[in-house]
Amino acid sequence: PLTYQCDNEDPSSLPLLYLDMIEEDSPSINVIECQDGDSILTYLGVDDSYIQRALPSKTQTMLNESTIEINIHTEEDPHVVKIGQSLNTSEQATFTTFLRTRNQAFAWSYADMPGIDPTIAVHNITLKPDSKPFKQKLRKMHPRIALL
Incomplete structure (x- = not known):
């Protein structure tokens, strides 16, 4: 899926990969032409299966995944985060513990960000x-425009 199909009829469609310099004194550029059906990642030494494991599957994207809300602070001052519902119970517990121990790393209000210029976060009407x-x-307004 992460391959570049070469069109050998048009040489301008061949991808050029610029690799590291061979020696510091004599810089050079290696130009690699791919063959039909070759993967660019193969030339870079990256395994396609590693990339596929890192990417979400087509059937379930991370954006459409249902989430559960977890409070990682106190009941009086809740700090709610959302984690994926598809995680098993041990992964949910691990994430919850991790987020609770790192609670101070998150900015929950503008007061928690002392280095931020207030003009960025404050809106004033003069x-x-x-x-x-x-x-x-x-x-x-014209009736046709008013409906928009």
């Missing part, structure tokens, strides 16, 4: 202090 608020008149 108003004149002596101005009086008023309601603007209702503007008519």
